Amino acid sequence: MSKIGLVIQREYYERVRKRSFLITTLLTPLLMVALILAVGWMSTSGSSEAKIIEVVDASGLVAGKLESAGTITYRPSTRSLDEIRADHGDTWGALVVGADVLTRPDNVQLYTWSSSTLETEMAISRAISDILETEKLKTYDIENLDQILAAVRTSVQIKAFKEDEESGEVKESSSVLSMVLAYAFGFIMYMFVLLYGVQVMQGVIEEKNSKVLEVVVSSVRPFELMMGKILGIACVAVTQFVIWIAVLAVGGALAVNAFVPADLMAAAQGMSAGGMTPEMTAALGSAADPDAIAALGNLMDVDYLVKMLVVFVVYFVGGYLLYAAMFAAVGSAVDNIQDSQQFQLPVTLPIIFGLIGMISAMNDPNGAMAFWLSIIPFTSPMVMVARIPYGVPGWELALSIVILVATFVVIVWLAGKIYRVGIFMYGKKPSFKELAKWITYR
Amino acid sequence: MSEIIRTESVVKQFGSFRALDEVSVSIPRGSVYGLLGPNGAGKTTLIRIINRITAPDSGRVLFDGRPLAAGDVARIGYLPEERGLYKKMKVGEQVLYFAGLKGLSRHDATNRAREWFTRLGIEGWWNKKVEELSKGMAQKVQFVTTVMHGPELLIFDEPFSGFDPLNAEILKIEMLRLRDEGATIIFSTHNMASVEEVCTHITLINRGRAVVNGTLEEVRAQFGSVEERVVVRQSMSMNEIFIKAVSE
Numbered sequence: 001m002s003k004i005g006l007v008i009q010r011e012y013y014e015r016v017r018k019r020s021f022l023i024t025t026l027l028t029p030l031l032m033v034a035l036i037l038a039v040g041w042m043s044t045s046g047s048s049e050a051k052i053i054e055v056v057d058a059s060g061l062v063a064g065k066l067e068s069a070g071t072i073t074y075r076p077s078t079r080s081l082d083e084i085r086a087d088h089g090d091t092w093g094a095l096v097v098g099a100d101v102l103t104r105p106d107n108v109q110l111y112t113w114s115s116s117t118l119e120t121e122m123a124i125s126r127a128i129s130d131i132l133e134t135e136k137l138k139t140y141d142i143e144n145l146d147q148i149l150a151a152v153r154t155s156v157q158i159k160a161f162k163e164d165e166e167s168g169e170v171k172e173s174s175s176v177l178s179m180v181l182a183y184a185f186g187f188i189m190y191m192f193v194l195l196y197g198v199q200v201m202q203g204v205i206e207e208k209n210s211k212v213l214e215v216v217v218s219s220v221r222p223f224e225l226m227m228g229k230i231l232g233i234a235c236v237a238v239t240q241f242v243i244w245i246a247v248l249a250v251g252g253a254l255a256v257n258a259f260v261p262a263d264l265m266a267a268a269q270g271m272s273a274g275g276m277t278p279e280m281t282a283a284l285g286s287a288a289d290p291d292a293i294a295a296l297g298n299l300m301d302v303d304y305l306v307k308m309l310v311v312f313v314v315y316f317v318g319g320y321l322l323y324a325a326m327f328a329a330v331g332s333a334v335d336n337i338q339d340s341q342q343f344q345l346p347v348t349l350p351i352i353f354g355l356i357g358m359i360s361a362m363n364d365p366n367g368a369m370a371f372w373l374s375i376i377p378f379t380s381p382m383v384m385v386a387r388i389p390y391g392v393p394g395w396e397l398a399l400s401i402v403i404l405v406a407t408f409v410v411i412v413w414l415a416g417k418i419y420r421v422g423i424f425m426y427g428k429k430p431s432f433k434e435l436a437k438w439i440t441y442r
Numbered sequence: 443m444s445e446i447i448r449t450e451s452v453v454k455q456f457g458s459f460r461a462l463d464e465v466s467v468s469i470p471r472g473s474v475y476g477l478l479g480p481n482g483a484g485k486t487t488l489i490r491i492i493n494r495i496t497a498p499d500s501g502r503v504l505f506d507g508r509p510l511a512a513g514d515v516a517r518i519g520y521l522p523e524e525r526g527l528y529k530k531m532k533v534g535e536q537v538l539y540f541a542g543l544k545g546l547s548r549h550d551a552t553n554r555a556r557e558w559f560t561r562l563g564i565e566g567w568w569n570k571k572v573e574e575l576s577k578g579m580a581q582k583v584q585f586v587t588t589v590m591h592g593p594e595l596l597i598f599d600e601p602f603s604g605f606d607p608l609n610a611e612i613l614k615i616e617m618l619r620l621r622d623e624g625a626t627i628i629f630s631t632h633n634m635a636s637v638e639e640v641c642t643h644i645t646l647i648n649r650g651r652a653v654v655n656g657t658l659e660e661v662r663a664q665f666g667s668v669e670e671r672v673v674v675r676q677s678m679s680m681n682e683i684f685i686k687a688v689s690e
């Protein structure tokens with residue numbers, strides 16, 4: 001086996017065989033799912049406590065029409081506020097509506113015995129507003145007002161189609177899914193580049209500290225050693241990523257089978273097979289959210305998924321090589337992790353900037369900012385993978401990849417120069433100026 | 443006697459500091475070649491150049507009569523002064539890894555490693571992690587990684603430091619056995635007694651220059667004898683030659 005192959009092999013096995021690798025690889029997807037479920041659970045069950053509200057209505061318009069909904073139960077009251085105060089029993093609060101509420105809509109007070117929430121207050125004010133609006137409409141003496149109101153009530157649902165300019169293909173797309181995938185890809189990219197880049201740096205510092213470097217470089221060229229380490233760790237990252245995707249694919253398929261209604265599934269399958277026909281949409285009625293169908297359809301479209309994964313891997317490899325080489329140079333220049341802080345900053349800053357850029361670029365995935373951030377090689381790995389679910393013109397993708405590759409070739413070459421000198425420098429922390437000088441050493 | 447290594451006017455500069463200044467040495471095959479000099483004189487830099495760890499700014503290095511090439515490192519074994527092994531790796535795997543880097547197949551490496559482990563009495567350490575070993579034990583493992591690919595040229599930088607006298611003796615016996623089997627040894631040390639005991643040739647480097655060169659006898663003759671201090675004329679000891687050459 002070639003020397004660089006041996007180095008890659010060592011770096012790979014040393015990490016993959018560690019118990020901590022197995023644990024983080026298996027636990028991270030579980031933790032992510034748990035986190036999503038926890039957030040979902042908290043947002044739905046946040047106000048699970050039943051709230052009984054006594055309504056003291058001086059106007060006589062509101063109390064009878066308030067419909068209890070969710071956790072809020074309205075109870076029209078004959079008592080005065082003071083009487084309720086004296087003995088509030090199981091009631092959560094008292095709602096006092098003024099007699100002139102129709103002309104003075106701010107004459108409504110809510111008294112509670114435990115702290116109130118914005119959510120509850122908004123629900124109450126929405127309910128009262130609806131009643132008052134209807135009351136006001138009645139004063140215009142319109143015939144069949146109730147039927148008219150029911151007939152005009154409309155809920156618009158947009159179905160989005162994405163036209164591919166090159167192939168002329170039209171696909172129904174889900175903007176919710178695009179957004180979720182964009183954030184997921186951008187964030188995973190950020191995490192991987194940072195996490196594994198730092199691992200490269202730590203590996204270099206460790207070798208330098210244990211003085212094993214001198215023995216190794218008497219057999220292997222420093223550049224081969226550096227590349228071996230970078231590539232070995234890249235293999236670890238890809239292994240982890242593949243395991244995660246496999247877990248997600250299996251888990252996702254199980255979840256879809258278990259939780260998604262059959263008619264929705266059929267619609268989604270029909271869509272990914274050949275597009276939705278109007279009859280199918282009609283058959284489903286308005287019960288199904290078209291975005292959910294499109295999302296499911298997109299997720300079952302293997303071509304779409306494979307294309308995104310391939311782009312992700314290409315950018316991961318490019319972005320990781322770019323940053324890992326810089327991290328290796330930083331590691332070679334210092335004696336311990338503490339000393340590395342100063343040099344780490346210029347390396348981590350563009351990664352963080354890429355993440356922030358990705359988030360703001362998502363407001364307009366095809367705008368000027370998104371375009372430039374996905375062309376500049378230091379931010380393109382994060383921003384481009386986030387743009388992919390929205391569709392990116394082929395030439396932009398090609399240009400961005402070419403620039404990324406060209407940059408990493410230059411950076412790897414420069415990092416190799418610094419690394420070669422840095423690994424034998426012990427004792428004093430070099431300045432940036434000295435790092436630049438090392439590049440010119442023979 | 444043919445030369446295994448010859449350096450011709452080797453210069454190495456670090457910024458404004460000239461670590462090696464036109465150093466020419468000729469190391470005959472089968473010799474035990476002492477590389478002496480005060481700390482910071484440039485010995486390690488010269489050794490690194492011979493190991494192809496760094497390249498000279500000018501001048502050249504000949505290995506076996508032709509310019510030193512990348513493949514030659516497989517024929518060299520190097521024990522650096524700063525010992526180092528991968529702490530988390532098991533001893534056996536580590537030895538096989540370094541042998542692999544020197545071009546040995548896994549099968550050959552395993553056989554030779556077993557042989558060396560038996561010879562040094564460390565058979566039981568194969569599955570131990572390096573961090574579990576004492577410093578002296580780790581040095582023995584490091585010695586095995588240096589010699590097990592059967593190199594023609596061995597470079598030992600302060601090989602006895604960190605060893606107790608018993609283990610130092612075992613190590614010296616192994617070194618001399620390797621010499622008897624035909625290996626050439628470059629031996630860098632501050633211990634002048636061991637130089638006089640085992641070296642056939644020496645080069646003394648001071649401030650980047652080779653100031654003294656030759657066989658032990660030639661060097662002794664060059665520095666003459668000490669008349670003022672002793673009644674019976676005797677050669678200067680290596681220690682005295684070292685101090686005199688450095689202070690000149």
